[in-house]
Amino acid sequence: MNKETLQAIVADLREGRTPALSVEDFPCFSAEATQGNEHLDPSYLDKVAAALTEADVPTFERALRAMDEGDLAWLGFKIVYDAAEAQANTDNEVTKKYGEQGSADGEPLVFFCNDAKEIVASREPSPRDVFQMKDVTRGPSMHNEQFEGLTWASVPLFDQVRVWLLGASDAASEVAALADHVGFAVCVVDYDEAYVSEARFPRAQRIVLPGGNFDALADVACAPEDFVCVLTRGHMFDPEGCVWATKQHAHYVGMMGCAGKNDRVHELVLAAGASEEDWERVKRPIGLKFGAKTPAELAIAIVAELVDVRYKQRYSEEAIERHEKSLGR
Template sequence: MNKETLQSIVDDLRAGRTPRLSPEDFPCFSAEALEGNQHVDPSYLDVVAASLTTADVPTFECALRAMDEGDLAWLGFKVVYDAAEAQANTDNEVTKKYGETGSADGEPLVFFCNDAKEIVASRPFSPRDTFQMKDATRGPSMHNEQFEGLTWLSVPLFEQVRVWLLGASDAASEVAALADHVGFAVCVVDYDPAYVSEARFPRARRIVLDGGNFDGLAELACAPEDYVCVLTRGHMFDPEGCVWATGHHAHYVGMMGCAGKNDRVHELVLAAGATEEDWARVKRPIGLKFGAKTPAELAIAIVAELVDVRYRQRYSDEARERHEKSLGR
């Protein structure tokens, strides 16, 4: 999401014009995101655009403000494919009761919702709508298709966490696919273009280093909020990866490998000028512990850990405690 698009929509609505909404700007409506969904296709954005009025300006202004402030917030869409069903009361004996009505109406709606569960929309919404709007904060939503006649989509108004994969190993290829799927921006680095290929990393940013080694890594820089996974092929350049990541103070650094190999990496990392404090920041072995062995299994362990790190980074102890308690954990 970019601010220029949101500002253009605000300007159009204030001028009485119908704004142009595209899947490029709202990727939750892309053909890829909607693949297999028989109830909605990218053309529904035209329906949404035609429904917008000056009353929707505050919704988009809230989105702009959230982007300025770095708030955890989403712009959401109520998508109606059967108005009568959408408004029907379909509560059952399993789900929580949300009153005697279903959705407040059978029309599309754009809404703003942040992690504090503040909702802004141009029309009144029902208790059941509120439940599903709040779930937009679970990105894109947890119960978007729970009720008949409508579904819910959303786009985040905050930046993705960038994950650097140092090494284009088989495990890295699996990590890239999973990390992208759960909302990380992935960048893979290696010196062999045969491994850093589009076929192996179709959605990642791909960087090929010159010289047949990782010396060129020194010309790159990661941000302190980035995550780094050291997964070099054969572990040949793990020391360089650890030194680079800790030297840039990456928020998270993890390295794959056994204890014996890691002892040798430790020696080489210190010899390259890193400190014991730097080494202590490297999670080793990378990933959650549950018996993963194959590249695909290791990727699940690694990405699960990345999700947990992101969760702890974004939410306070108090917020996490409330969340865990709500789940009965």
């Protein structure tokens, strides 16, 4: 999310102008995001813009403050395609009861919600609205199609976590697709252009190192909040990958491989100047353990672990404690 976009919206609303909202800034309304949804398409963003008034300024100002504070927060959108159904429909005996009221009204709404479940909106939501507001801003989209007459969407006010895939192996190709699908920004690094191809990594940033090896990786930098998966082809450059990731102080480093191979990589990592403490930061083998063998199965194990680490990185201690308790950990 771009702060300048939110500031421009606030300025327009204060001057009584209808703001221009684009799918580039609110990708939950893009053609790709709404494909196959008969109730939602990019044109609905114009309806959202037309419904905004000066009363919505506090919502966008709260979003700006959340971005300044690094809060885990979202802007959410109530999307109405049948106003009567949206307000009349109620829970049945299977779902939790939220009273007899449906949605508070049949109009579009933009709202703010964060990890603490603080909600800011220009109009008072109904209890059922609140239930869906919270759900659509945690997944970022759960139960958004639960009730007739309306649906929900959201955009995060925080950046994606970047995952570096060191090596363009078959497993890395599978990890890239799945990691992108669950909201990571993916960058794949290798020295062989034939493997770092658009066909194998259609949605990832691709870096081709010169020299036929990983020596030039030292000239690349990652951020401390980034994740690194060491997945080099044939494990040939796993030591270089581990040394680079630990020197970059990446938040998470994982490496695939068996115990025997890891022992040799361990020796080479230490010989390259890394410390024993650096080595212990490397999760090995990478991924959750459930018998994964094929590249696609390994990708599920790896990305599942990345999701778990991302949750712990982003959420409050209170939320993490609830999460861990629910998992029996």
